[in-house]
Amino acid sequence: MNDNTEKSFGERLKRLRMERGMSRRALAEMLHVSLNTVTRYENNDVKHINSEIIESLAFLFGTTTNYLLRGFYDTSSELEEEPLIK
Numbered sequence: 001m002n003d004n005t006e007k008s009f010g011e012r013l014k015r016l017r018m019e020r021g022m023s024r025r026a027l028a029e030m031l032h033v034s035l036n037t038v039t040r041y042e043n044n045d046v047k048h049i050n051s052e053i054i055e056s057l058a059f060l061f062g063t064t065t066n067y068l069l070r071g072f073y074d075t076s077s078e079l080e081e082e083p084l085i086k
Contacts (some may be wrong), residue, residue, distance in 0.1 A: 010044040012068055016061040031056055052074075 017027055026036045031053060040046050058065045067073050 007071070009060040009068060012071060014042045015058065016057075016063065020061075030060065053071075057075050 023065070024038045024042070025035050028035045029034055030036070033053070037046075041049065054065050054068055057063075058068055
């Protein structure tokens with residue numbers, strides 16, 4: 001495991017968003033959720049995130065749902081794709 005592995009979904013989401021210079025508000029608009037909702041995701045202040053949101057985030061950031069949720073890639077079944085947002 002590398003040293004940059006974030007421990008939570010929120011940490012991974014925030015890093016992906018910030019790497020692309022995206023504001024929370026912009027991400028909220030893309031996901032059709034409130035700014036408060038994105039803030040809660042990044043602060044791990046939610047118990048359940050809709051699977052459609054997870055899939056949208058993976059698509060937007062060119063990663064996998066497995067990475068977003070667990071912090072690692074299952075290379076046997078999932079491939080990284082080119083991110084929609086660079």
